[in-house]
Amino acid sequence: MGNITFQFEDKAQPPVTVGIEAGETILEVALDNDIQLNHNCGGVCGCSTCHVYIQQGENLLPEMSEREEDYVDRARNPKYNSRLACQCKLSQDGDLVVTIPDQSGIIGH
Numbered sequence: 001m002g003n004i005t006f007q008f009e010d011k012a013q014p015p016v017t018v019g020i021e022a023g024e025t026i027l028e029v030a031l032d033n034d035i036q037l038n039h040n041c042g043g044v045c046g047c048s049t050c051h052v053y054i055q056q057g058e059n060l061l062p063e064m065s066e067r068e069e070d071y072v073d074r075a076r077n078p079k080y081n082s083r084l085a086c087q088c089k090l091s092q093d094g095d096l097v098v099t100i101p102d103q104s105g106i107i108g109h
């Protein structure tokens, strides 16, 4: 068991810290905790709407696949620490800090 702290680009939203267990994805944890994070393809690495920035805990996640890299490149404002939340399955217990981009400009659900 570890913790994940969600920070938001939208400064009106205060950070939220919730539990995460090995085997869960960042997207699953966000949705289970009513944190808005778009996921248009349903979590199968077929879009880029679940794009997030990993601020801490990258070492707890699997390597990025080429497919994920392709979709990250299509996300809005990708950075060196960009990942797709549905592909970030926690491989071992530990703590993460993740920034969620402003969802208001993303057409999705």
Ligand code: FES
Pocket: 038, 039, 040, 041, 042, 043, 044, 045, 046, 047, 048, 049, 050, 071, 084, 085, 086, 087
């Ligand atoms: S939900 Fe589509 S790539 Fe993650």
